[in-house]
Amino acid sequence: MGLLYYYWGRSVEAGNNLLLDEIHAPRAVLPLRMAPLVLLGTLLTHLFGGSAGREGTAVQMGGALADQLTRWFRLRPRDRTLLLIAGISAGFASVFGTPLAGAVFGLEVFLLGRLRYDAILPSFLAAACADWVTRAWGVGHTAYPQLPTPEHLSLLELGSAAGAGLVFGLTARLFVGATHLVSGFCKRWLAFEPLRPVLGGAVVALLVWALGTTDYIGLGVPVIVRAFAEPLPSYAFVLKLLLTALTLGAGFKGGEVTPLFFIGAALGNALFPVLPLPMPLLAGMGFVAVFAGAANTPLACIMMGLELFGQQGGIYIGLACVVSYLFSGHRGIYGAQMVGQSKHGLWARDQGRRLRDLR
Structure with missing residues (x-):
């Protein structure tokens, strides 16, 4: 995989960040090879036990394929930007079966604190069509339970949801920091890029062998489903964070x-003994809120929570996502995100800058 990107994929190795950079400052049409390379790379990652997801693949494929229309229709930079946003929305919606969340994700992800309203119609149309095509193709999505909620909304429960959101936000920040730390170490000590996944893969394999379980590699969907129904080891989220960062x-x-x-x-599951909220509700809140903090997309994550878990837990999911977003700071998994509106007045000087320039 390292050799593949070293010789043929250097122009597209930035992945999602390349898409966001092109939205902020359109320069050149994305190379079509971005789509097959990221697909093959992700399949290899999962085949050999890497701890990674699939939305990055879908988003990059959606953006790269959509951008090819720029040449065919000779689109202006402004229209090309809308096309890229629609491609991101379509990719995200199709992989999770959440068209509303996918549409809002495309509008929200590239500019922290702001939405691109002129792209609303393309984003929603692309997300809805992508979801329809995926379902018509017979591709299934994981079914998650509808979340139970307390009978009466009290200050204690709202405070518990906010407290959980704070923990989720700090964990999102920890994940971002750990991933950047591993990446920086590899870049500093391994000058030859193809050796980086070799070393990382060896370390992951040794850790999995030492743990004696494969629960914490791959997508981990079976463990996610278990988090809604039974107690998990309290350290489960730490192991997944470590293996994914590596x-x-x-x-x-x-x-x-x-x-x-x-x-x-898993973190929501671990919080169950200390917070007066149902275990499935805490697991569902954590499911979307850690992502909200790491990706700086609270509205998309609230939509996803409603689509996956039902509206009855909406206030708890919404509060957890918003608090997580605020407490993750100006950090995120997408370094090309630009601060459109700072999360706090003390950070106003960060506006107009990309997250990767704030480290």
Whole structure:
């Protein structure tokens, strides 16, 4: 995989960040090879046990394929930007079966704190069509339970949801920091890029052998489902965070979102003994809220929570996502995100800058 990207994929190795950079400052049409390379890279990552997701693959394929229409229709930069946003929405919606969340994700992901309203119609149409095509193709999606909620909404429960959101946000920030730490270590000590996934893969394999279980590699969907129904080891989210940071930081391909779902659901499960909320509700809150903090997309994550778990837990999911977003700071899994509106007045100087320039 390292050799594949070293010789043929250097122009597209930035992945999702390349898409966001092109939205902010359109320069050149994305190479078509981005789609097959990221697909093959993700399949290899999962085949050999890497801890990674799949939304990055879908988003990059959607953006790269959509961008090819720029040449065919000779689109202006403004229209090309809308096309890229629609491609991102379509990719996200199709892989999770959440068209509303996919549409809002495309509008929200590239500019922290702001929405691109002129792209609303293309994003929603693309997300709805992509979801329809995926379902018509017979591709199934994981079914998650409808979340039970307390009979009466009290200040204690609202405070518990906000407190959980704070923990979710700090965990999102920890995930981002750990991934950047591994990536920086590899870049500093391994000058020859193809060796980075070799070393990272060896470390992941040794850790899995030492743990004696494969629960914490791959997508981890079975463990995510278990988090809604039974207690997990309290350290489960830490192991998933570590293995995912090693996998992605070493240069394997895939996405961060499904591992973040795992981390969040397992963390919510671990919070059950100390917070007066039902276990499935905490797992569902963590599922979307850790992602909200790491991706800086609270509205898309609230939509996803409603689509996956039903509206009855909406206030708890919404509060957890918003608090997580605020407490993750100006950090995120997408370094090309630009701060459109700072999360706090003390950070106003960050506006107009990309997250990767704030480290």
